[in-house]
Amino acid sequence: MGKLGKETKKLLLAITIICLVSFLLAVGISFLLTKNFQHELLLHDYGVSGYQLNHEDELQISAFTSLPNENDIERGREALASIGYDETTSMRFLPAVQTYRNQTVLSIFALLVFLFGAIYLSLFLYLQRQHKAFSNAENTIRQFLDGNTTSRIECSQAGDWYSLFHAINEMATILSAHAENQRQTKEFLQDIISDVSHQIKTPLSALKMYHEIIESHKDDAATVSSFTEKSQREIKRMEDVIYTLLKLARLDAGIIQMEKAEENVSILMQDVLERFETWAEREHKTITLSGKEDVILSCDALWVSEAIGNIIKNALEHTETGGHIGVEWSQSPLMTQIEISDDGKGIHPEDLYNIFKRFYRSRLSSDIHGIGLGLPLAKSIVEAHGGTISVTSTPGMGTTFTLNFINLTNE
CATH class of the missing domain: 3.30.565.10 (Histidine kinase-like ATPase, C-terminal domain)
Incomplete structure (x- = not known):
């Protein structure tokens, strides 16, 4: 899946801690269940022994099928204690208790392993899918930043990620529209400046030349009058160009609202x-x-x-x-x-x-x-x-x- 993110690491760490705590709790629960089983086994043995001692004239099967009373249990406890069998007897001398403990621990551990295995597998598949989706989104965003303004994140499915991707796509569309407007505005201004400079250059050059001629022929009234008239024509030409370009620029920019x-x-x-x-x-x-x-x-x-x-x-x-x-x-x-x-x-x-x-x-x-x-x-x-x-x-x-x-x- 590549390098894990900070949030993913925190999630995995939290689940791992929960697993460890769960296994520790499973050990404690197994110990409690085993102690409870040992206690019940002792009470059963006390009852059987006491019943046999208190009812020597009855069939022996009743000692196992009848419900022992307090007298039977107390009599059995005293009898078995005299031979060293009581609550203090070590578990290693009780095979039935050991077997119960082992089976309980094994069952709980197997259940926990299955549960947490399923959780880890589901989490792995989820994170793998998430990583793939976010990697594709990151690549698409980088393409957009590199100049491909048509790049969009695939978000055809439902879910929180895809809602986020859809919002990013909307933002990219808005940014692209703004960028296109800015580009068109820049081109528009460049065209206007180019048009004005191109059309004004010739009249200005003519005016400069006419001025030099007039300066050099101040005493020649006919020449001064002729080139003054030509200068006025060039000025009129410049006015026409500028006013017409301003009208076109205002129309192109949408500034003018037609008052119909x-x-x-x-x-x-x-x-x-x-x-x-x-x-x-x-x-x-x-x-x-x-x-x-x-x-x-x-x-x-x-x-x-x-x-x-x-x-x-x-x-x-x-x-x-x-x-x-x-x-x-x-x-x-x-x-x-x-x-x-x-x-x-x-x-x-x-x-x-x-x-x-x-x-x-x-x-x-x-x-x-x-x-x-x-x-x-x-x-x-x-x-x-x-x-x-x-x-x-x-x-x-x-x-x-x-x-x-x-x-x-x-x-």
């Missing part, structure tokens, strides 16, 4: 349209809205309008002069659907699976101003509402983004 309310989709789309009308008119592009005016969507209007606005902005950036962008919505008993489509350049098939990744820039795109965060933010907002977003596109024909929202209450 019953919103009229037609009014919501009209509000979004007003933000881009000037841009569209300047570039001779059209944005049209299509859908029933009584469609109601349970959502956070500010966030949903930002998601749809990001998609329309993306469409405007990738649509040629004279292009068209359409926003259409419909509702069924199950869901509310919003489609934003354009007749622009379209998306190359190899980019379709990546457009929702942060900072993704297609090698085929000619866009040099986008930061690659608008569509990921739109996706996060839609998913925070329990919805889905998908995209289909044909290069040279246009692109369609489809937003689906399950019709649930705002609770």
Whole structure:
């Protein structure tokens, strides 16, 4: 069984002491029983002898079958004492007493040996089973501590050990969940820091260069004005990156709680349209809205309008002069659907699976101003509402983004 534990040693020592005390008690009990047998034998012999002396005229068999009285016993005691047979007679001169003593001692010892043998055997099997169970549990715990967070102690049986093992398994599951949350949080922070540092590095380098140019051309008003304007664009770019990343981080961390309310989709789309009308008119592009005016969507209007606005902005950036962008919505008993489509350049098939990744820039795109965060933010907002977003596109024909929202209450 391996090395015995402290508690097991104490248990074995206690049982061994009990065994030794029991054997000592057995010796004492055997001695008492033997003395009592010797006393009864003497009384029997006294009675037989006294009966024979007091009833010489009766049959001798009566001396053994009749119950002796006090006179018979006293007469027999005096007669046998006269020849040296009384309570002081040594046991070694009484074979019957010796035989009784030996048989009594042997019987009691055999009984004790059987009982304690059974106890020791049962204890051995119990401790062996316990040792095996605890060894397996220890190995499993060490595997868990070594990094195998899926290790669990086998506890399919009933009993105190397995109740303890089940509690340990529950604790291991909780610890694994906490560790996984910490790992995800760490990765999340690392990704955010990496994204911010990556996106801020380029504008900062440009600002530094612009500042040096302005410093070296202080007297050239045209140069100063030109590079001041460029600096403002880079600062605006940095603001956009930082604010958008903060929104994504808050959404990913679950900090933002969507304040849902019953919103009229037609009014919501009209509000979004007003933000881009000037841009569209300047570039001779059209944005049209299509859908029933009584469609109601349970959502956070500010966030949903930002998601749809990001998609329309993306469409405007990738649509040629004279292009068209359409926003259409419909509702069924199950869901509310919003489609934003354009007749622009379209998306190359190899980019379709990546457009929702942060900072993704297609090698085929000619866009040099986008930061690659608008569509990921739109996706996060839609998913925070329990919805889905998908995209289909044909290069040279246009692109369609489809937003689906399950019709649930705002609770």
